[in-house]
Amino acid sequence: MSPKGASNANDVRRRLPSVDQVVGSPAGQAMVREHGREPVVEGVREELGALRARLRGTGQAASGKVLEPSSILAGALQRLQARQAPKLCRVINATGVILHTGLGRAVLPRTALDTIASEQAGYSLLEVDRDTGARTIRETHVVELLKRLTGAEAATVVNNNAGATMIALATLAQSREVIVSRGQLVEIGGSFRIPEVMEMSGARLVEVGTTNKTYIQDYERAIKPETALLLRVHTSNFRVIGFTASASLEELVALGRKHGLPVMDDLGSGVLVDLAPFGILDEPGVVDSVKAGADVVTFSGDKLLGGPQAGLLVGTSRWIGAIRKNPLFRALRVDKLKLTALEATLKLYLDRDRLARELPTLAMIAMSPEEIERRALDLAARLKSVPALSVEILDDASEVGGGSVPAHMIPTKVVAVRHARRSLESLAAALRAHTPCIFARVQRERVLFDVRTLLEGEGAEIAAALVRITA
Ligand SMILES: *Cc1c(COP(=O)(O)O)cnc(C)c1O
Numbered sequence: 001m002s003p004k005g006a007s008n009a010n011d012v013r014r015r016l017p018s019v020d021q022v023v024g025s026p027a028g029q030a031m032v033r034e035h036g037r038e039p040v041v042e043g044v045r046e047e048l049g050a051l052r053a054r055l056r057g058t059g060q061a062a063s064g065k066v067l068e069p070s071s072i073l074a075g076a077l078q079r080l081q082a083r084q085a086p087k088l089c090r091v092i093n094a095t096g097v098i099l100h101t102g103l104g105r106a107v108l109p110r111t112a113l114d115t116i117a118s119e120q121a122g123y124s125l126l127e128v129d130r131d132t133g134a135r136t137i138r139e140t141h142v143v144e145l146l147k148r149l150t151g152a153e154a155a156t157v158v159n160n161n162a163g164a165t166m167i168a169l170a171t172l173a174q175s176r177e178v179i180v181s182r183g184q185l186v187e188i189g190g191s192f193r194i195p196e197v198m199e200m201s202g203a204r205l206v207e208v209g210t211t212n213k214t215y216i217q218d219y220e221r222a223i224k225p226e227t228a229l230l231l232r233v234h235t236s237n238f239r240v241i242g243f244t245a246s247a248s249l250e251e252l253v254a255l256g257r258k259h260g261l262p263v264m265d266d267l268g269s270g271v272l273v274d275l276a277p278f279g280i281l282d283e284p285g286v287v288d289s290v291k292a293g294a295d296v297v298t299f300s301g302d303k304l305l306g307g308p309q310a311g312l313l314v315g316t317s318r319w320i321g322a323i324r325k326n327p328l329f330r331a332l333r334v335d336k337l338k339l340t341a342l343e344a345t346l347k348l349y350l351d352r353d354r355l356a357r358e359l360p361t362l363a364m365i366a367m368s369p370e371e372i373e374r375r376a377l378d379l380a381a382r383l384k385s386v387p388a389l390s391v392e393i394l395d396d397a398s399e400v401g402g403g404s405v406p407a408h409m410i411p412t413k414v415v416a417v418r419h420a421r422r423s424l425e426s427l428a429a430a431l432r433a434h435t436p437c438i439f440a441r442v443q444r445e446r447v448l449f450d451v452r453t454l455l456e457g458e459g460a461e462i463a464a465a466l467v468r469i470t471a
Helices: 004-015 019-024 026-035 037-058 069-084 110-119 140-150 161-173 194-201 216-222 249-259 286-292 317-325 336-348 352-358 360-365 369-383 424-433 458-470
Strands: 091-093 097-099 154-158 177-181 204-208 227-233 263-268 296-300 311-315 389-401 409-419 437-439 441-443 446-450
Touching: 019 026, 019 037, 019 069, 026 037, 026 069, 037 069, 091 458, 097 360, 110 336, 140 154, 140 286, 140 311, 140 336, 154 161, 154 317, 161 177, 161 194, 161 227, 161 263, 161 296, 161 311, 161 317, 177 194, 177 216, 194 204, 204 216, 216 249, 227 249, 249 263, 249 286, 263 286, 286 296, 286 311, 296 317, 311 317, 336 352, 352 360, 369 389, 369 409, 369 458, 389 446, 409 424, 424 437, 424 441, 424 446, 424 458, 437 458
Parallel strands: 091 437, 097 389, 177 204, 177 227, 227 263, 263 296
Antiparallel strands: 154 311, 296 311, 389 409, 409 446, 441 446
């Protein structure tokens, strides 16, 4: 004899309505009209399956209520909504890390998003010249802007800077030797290692100097008939301090000219405007590398430039032209959405006043202490209305991030909270699980919200989320 509970559950399972019954009910039909037949059928099927499994698992009799179509439809709706919610969703970044690789690096300027919506809703002039009607190269519009902004003779663009570095090495030094300082054999987050990229590109690495000191004579001694290229890599994410020496780009270019060798400069981030007024002194400018005579300069679109992910290459017509002819170029080519966003972002650079206002990356770096203070007071006031939350404003530091400007901290203010009944970790986890996701820092025994990286209206959203989470 089976125990009473189990036989009861069997009964209940038998009494579960069919998918057709639930979907065919008036409420089911209303849901079909709103969400479409297929998603509703799928949701109901899943919900019934889960209910059946639950009844089998517990051996418990369910109340008649769970068997009603309305209750099953409610469960189905939740499944349907969870499936339709974008997984790659918006995040409120209160970490204070401006170029947070995990959160998508640079926030795109509004004009880039608007231009995508207005110019890419239909066909676009991607590879056709409107005057002649003939085919052109797809990055023409961006090339002119890059040449103008960097002073370079030629320019092109690929999918990201790792790709830019790879194709440049593969073009300039395939099966030959590249001389690079031991102090510049960097790994950039996500396992981008210069020695490995070099190997993949088919170039052979010749290391010179030591970790902390490399002189121009070290490069010169390593030059052989097999040498194809002198490479400088910006040590984006670390800094060697103390007893150090490195060859300048000018010295490398002079050495290259003497031996008939091209020089490549991988800037990583690279900047198109002087960030010294904002306290950022050691991020190399693309213009400086071009002026110094580098044959190829590579940099990212979504680091300090503040645009979409892209690998930008500027330099001499001879070498940029050769890179464009490499079959790898097709494999690394940029799509029309990215090109549109890049063009709109670069256009901001033609007007410095507009740039400071409209490029989020720059606006965040350049935010005045008064503005930071104002935003902190505003957020603190909002959070003080959340029950059981203790709120204070503390001095702290924001970071540029994205492997740019190593060790550079920008003074900021954070709104620091603690909850009377919730642990810091559970609060931070609930904020991440919230829609929209909220990323804060858990430090100094508090949850910290750095106001520097918040966008318009996000303070109110954080307050609303905390009310909901801690209710
Ligand atoms: C970030 C970086 C790269 C890789 O650029 P992505 O745009 O992330 O592909 C390459 N080299 C240096 C020096 C960098 O800092």
